[in-house]
Amino acid sequence: MAKKELDILLKATKICKSxxxxxxxxxxxxxxxxGQIHALLGENGAxxxxxxxxxxxxxxxxxxxxxxxxxxxxxxxxxxxxxxxxGMVFQHFSLFPAxxxxxNILIALDNKMKFNKVVDAISKLSKEWELFxxxxxxxxxxxxxxxxxxxxxxxxMQNPSLLIMDEPTSVLTPQEIKNLFKILKRLASSGCSIxxxxxxxxxxxxxxxxxTVLKSGKSIASIDAKKTxxxxxxxxxxxxxxxxxxxxxxxxxxxxxxEVKNLNKxxxxxxxxxxxxINLQVNYGEILGIAGIAxxxxxxxxxxxxxxxxxxxxxxxxxxxxxxxxxxxxERRELxxxxxxxxxxxxxxxxxxxxxxxxxLTYFFKYSNAKSWITNILNNPQNSLxxxxxxxxxxxxxxxxxxxxxxxLSGGNLQKFILGRSLANNPKVAIxxxxxxxxxxxxxxAIRQKLLDLSQSGKAVVLISQDLEEIFELSDKICVxxxxxxxxxxxVRKITATDVGLLMGGKNKENQQMDxxx
Amino acid sequence: MITFIPRDxxxxxxxxxxxxxxxxxxxxxxxxxxxxxxYNPLETLYQIxxxxxxxxxxxxxxxxxxxxxxIIGTGLMLCFKSNVxxxxxxxxxxxxxxxxGFIALSFPNIETKFFLLITIxxxxxxxxxxxxxxxxxxxxxxxxxxxxxxxxxYVAMLFIDFIVRGxxxxxxxxxxxxxxxxxDGALINKIPFPGxxxxxxxxxxxxxxxxxxxxxxxxxxxxxxxFKINVLGSAPQxxxxxxxxxxxxxxxxxxxxxxxxxxxxxxxxSANIGQLQPEVSFGYGxxxxxxxxxxxxxxxxxxxxxxxxxxxxxxxxxxxxTMGIPKVVTGLFEGILLFFxxxxxxxxxxxxxxxxxxx
Numbered sequence: 044m045a046k047k048e049l050d051i052l053l054k055a056t057k058i059c060k061s062x063x064x065x066x067x068x069x070x071x072x073x074x075x076x077x078g079q080i081h082a083l084l085g086e087n088g089a090x091x092x093x094x095x096x097x098x099x100x101x102x103x104x105x106x107x108x109x110x111x112x113x114x115x116x117x118x119x120x121x122x123x124x125x126x127x128x129x130g131m132v133f134q135h136f137s138l139f140p141a142x143x144x145x146x147n148i149l150i151a152l153d154n155k156m157k158f159n160k161v162v163d164a165i166s167k168l169s170k171e172w173e174l175f176x177x178x179x180x181x182x183x184x185x186x187x188x189x190x191x192x193x194x195x196x197x198x199x200m201q202n203p204s205l206l207i208m209d210e211p212t213s214v215l216t217p218q219e220i221k222n223l224f225k226i227l228k229r230l231a232s233s234g235c236s237i238x239x240x241x242x243x244x245x246x247x248x249x250x251x252x253x254x255t256v257l258k259s260g261k262s263i264a265s266i267d268a269k270k271t272x273x274x275x276x277x278x279x280x281x282x283x284x285x286x287x288x289x290x291x292x293x294x295x296x297x298x299x300x301x302e303v304k305n306l307n308k309x310x311x312x313x314x315x316x317x318x319x320x321i322n323l324q325v326n327y328g329e330i331l332g333i334a335g336i337a338x339x340x341x342x343x344x345x346x347x348x349x350x351x352x353x354x355x356x357x358x359x360x361x362x363x364x365x366x367x368x369x370x371x372x373x374e375r376r377e378l379x380x381x382x383x384x385x386x387x388x389x390x391x392x393x394x395x396x397x398x399x400x401x402x403x404l405t406y407f408f409k410y411s412n413a414k415s416w417i418t419n420i421l422n423n424p425q426n427s428l429x430x431x432x433x434x435x436x437x438x439x440x441x442x443x444x445x446x447x448x449x450x451x452l453s454g455g456n457l458q459k460f461i462l463g464r465s466l467a468n469n470p471k472v473a474i475x476x477x478x479x480x481x482x483x484x485x486x487x488x489a490i491r492q493k494l495l496d497l498s499q500s501g502k503a504v505v506l507i508s509q510d511l512e513e514i515f516e517l518s519d520k521i522c523v524x525x526x527x528x529x530x531x532x533x534x535v536r537k538i539t540a541t542d543v544g545l546l547m548g549g550k551n552k553e554n555q556q557m558d559x560x561x
Numbered sequence: 562m563i564t565f566i567p568r569d570x571x572x573x574x575x576x577x578x579x580x581x582x583x584x585x586x587x588x589x590x591x592x593x594x595x596x597x598x599x600y601n602p603l604e605t606l607y608q609i610x611x612x613x614x615x616x617x618x619x620x621x622x623x624x625x626x627x628x629x630x631x632i633i634g635t636g637l638m639l640c641f642k643s644n645v646x647x648x649x650x651x652x653x654x655x656x657x658x659x660x661x662g663f664i665a666l667s668f669p670n671i672e673t674k675f676f677l678l679i680t681i682x683x684x685x686x687x688x689x690x691x692x693x694x695x696x697x698x699x700x701x702x703x704x705x706x707x708x709x710x711x712x713x714x715y716v717a718m719l720f721i722d723f724i725v726r727g728x729x730x731x732x733x734x735x736x737x738x739x740x741x742x743x744x745d746g747a748l749i750n751k752i753p754f755p756g757x758x759x760x761x762x763x764x765x766x767x768x769x770x771x772x773x774x775x776x777x778x779x780x781x782x783x784x785x786x787x788f789k790i791n792v793l794g795s796a797p798q799x800x801x802x803x804x805x806x807x808x809x810x811x812x813x814x815x816x817x818x819x820x821x822x823x824x825x826x827x828x829x830x831s832a833n834i835g836q837l838q839p840e841v842s843f844g845y846g847x848x849x850x851x852x853x854x855x856x857x858x859x860x861x862x863x864x865x866x867x868x869x870x871x872x873x874x875x876x877x878x879x880x881x882x883t884m885g886i887p888k889v890v891t892g893l894f895e896g897i898l899l900f901f902x903x904x905x906x907x908x909x910x911x912x913x914x915x916x917x918x919x920x
Contacts, residue, residue: 351801373804390798396791404792404803407785422785 085257130198217544300503332518379471438463455486609876618761633849636821649710651846652717657823660687665747676746688823
């Protein structure tokens with residue numbers, strides 16, 4: 044891409060950064076023009092975050108140089124970055140919930156200002172850029188989208204010439220995303236460059252002017268975003284052809300497998316979510332997708348569905364019409380309900396234990412049954428070594444050695460192992476939370492195919508996911524969880540992504556007229 | 562800012578070199594401090610490190626001293642591995658000794674050594690009951706077990722003091738706060754070695770340690786119970802996912818560690834003292850915390866750690882007696898030793914990185 048030297052705002056040459064033996068960035072070249080929306084695309088672990096942290100001064104490169112406006116700079120801290128006109132909005136917001144918007148912005152300012160002036164400046168900026176927030180509102184009362192706007196305003200207060208956004212849409216509803224894109228495009232046309240990090244291809248095509256693709260720490264391509272397709276980007280990012288999912292036509296005969304009735308659960312800690320009047324049912328041979336933005340009660344719902352926490356009333360959960368609300372997690376496993384929590388390490392597995400020990404974790408009760416007390420006491424992880432080897436083999440889990448520690452596996456392989464461990468129990472009902480979250484595309488495709496196969500073999504599947512594309516791709520029926528309330532269940536053919544987006548944003552009441560399949 | 566970065570691989574050589582270097586550094590700084598304070602440095606080092614091994618009866622004294630440390634340390638290992646912070650073993654030790662003492666003194670004429678089985682069991686129950694208080698408060702009311710177990714130490718100390726001054730005081734003790742001597746059946750004898758006789762104070766209580774180490778090794782490594790403790794300690798959420806009951810594990814490890822501390826109390830009193838007195842422990846319950854961690858929370862490690870700590874304690878006593886070196890100075894030396902041992906172990910696993918301080 045030929046750009047005139049003058050137009051280049053930031054130019055990085057041969058950036059290298061390693062952590063121990065792990066090379067995060069290797070000879071990365073990137074140049075961002077003034078007023079350009081430049082997307083940084085790559086799978087998880089491709090080195091995107093490391094690179095922008097170097098630009099923002101959070102990390103320092105081992106070698107390579109950065110030029111801003113043709114001046115060589117060394118960005119030793121975020122302070123220096125801000126002085127050079129670089130602002131960044133992190134994926135996880137750094138706001139104090141107990142302070143107001145204005146107070147939060149005030150403490151982050153490098154040049155101290157009077158409180159009233161800050162309030163005025165915020166009001167002015169928010170009008171000018173349609174970033175509507177009330178400067179005197181407490182941050183804890185804001186929605187996720189509003190918090191993000193606060194972060195953007197905080198950057199704009201410094202008059203940045205480059206705004207870095209790290210995966211900004213992962214927590215937003217489709218409507219909020221639309222708004223954000225409008226703002227970003229206006230910012231760019233006013234001359235502020237934007238470095239936009241994402242692994243969502245459609246967003247990039249819609250928003251960006253140019254895409255730099257990272258793969259395993261290297262910059263492998265620089266592509267004109269206006270002249271490319273999602274498929275081409277995906278193949279560049281993954282480096283191979285992506286296999287399409289095989290979805291067969293379903294049989295029409297369906298029996299109710301799993302039901303939840305009038306379930307309520309008070310939150311048990313301050314930052315928890317109370318579940319209110321949850322009702323759901325899933326049939327054999329079906330996938331029920333539960334969409335929703337993270338932190339709207341998915342974790343709490345999962346604890347109850349899995350049996351980690353029991354229901355107050357045995358009739359609140361039914362399996363094949365039989366009440367099991369008071370059955371504990373292992374009793375439910377024996378009845379054929381398998382669950383996978385969203386947290387992969389420390390919840391679904393123990394990182395410092397081997398795979399056979401981690402298999403034992405959800406299998407030990409099988410060895411305990413109908414044996415004498417002494418074999419029960421001496422029941423130990425060696426018993427599940429063969430089982431774990433089978434899981435590894437059948438699910439294409441790539442291990443660095445035979446029976447490694449769970450922490451030695453990559454996220455995708457660990458998730459394949461966890462899924463395989465559940466499937467090895469031959470469940471009737473599978474309830475999986477965020478099964479492809481943070482997993483590379485190859486593993487994600489394999490996992491999604493397994494879920495489809497499972498439903499096609501007549502099992503009932505509940506899929507809790509933040510990924511709307513995934514929900515629509517896999518589910519037969521869809522519902523949405525928002526602030527601990529579950530929406531009605533819709534047939535996938537009778538609801539659009541926009542409707543689901545509205546429900547995710549809490550527009551449940553106004554949409555009663557939507558035709559339901561219940 | 563200092564950050565610790567895990568090493569990719571722990572070098573085999575360093576596993577041997579690190580402890581040796583730790584000892585060398587300890588000796589060097591010890592020499593420095595003793596010289597600076599005006600004591601003959603070589604003589605002091607001799608007293609601390611060599612004199613405990615200089616005679617066979619002194620070696621046996623090391624074992625006697627290490628015995629309660631290892632027993633308590635093994636119990637604490639179970640707690641610490643499951644992230645339960647029982648630091649009140651001292652109190653459980655005392656209450657175990659006290660309950661066993663009460664039983665022993667209730668049968669003043671008993672001679673059969675089978676009676677020891679009953680007193681040891683009583684000691685286990687006494688210690689376990691004392692640990693049951695923090696256990697039940699933690700699981701039912703979510704009260705921090707660190708505070709409760711620690712504060713109960715002082716309750717136990719004052720309680721035994723009251724008992725030996727009041728209800729259980731020997732009327733023939735001329736006003737001293739002592740109970741009557743235990744009956745023969747409640748005493749643990751020294752081990753007679755054919756042709757040599759007794760080796761210092763070495764008593765049959767050591768058999769309990771020889772039994773405890775393999776049993777606890779099997780429990781930790783080869784049983785479902787040990788696995789549960791391990792999972793709960795490393796990932797409480799995963800323990801829930803496996804369907805392990807956190808509360809019952811917490812209660813079990815507290816009862817076991819309290820019980821073992823109680824047994825240590827019985828053995829100490831029955832073998833070395835022979836009656837109840839206000840002071841029965843000399844801080845074994847606290848020192849055992851160091852032993853448990855120095856032994857890296859493994860049974861075999863705790864065996865060696867117990868012996869090392871006992872050696873240094875005895876050596877320090879020797880230095881005090883023969884050279885008049887104050888306890889604070891030998892205490893300082895113990896601190897240096899621990900510092901270097903733990904540093905050596907940490908640096909085996911981690912690299913240090915110095916980085917610029919951030920704003």
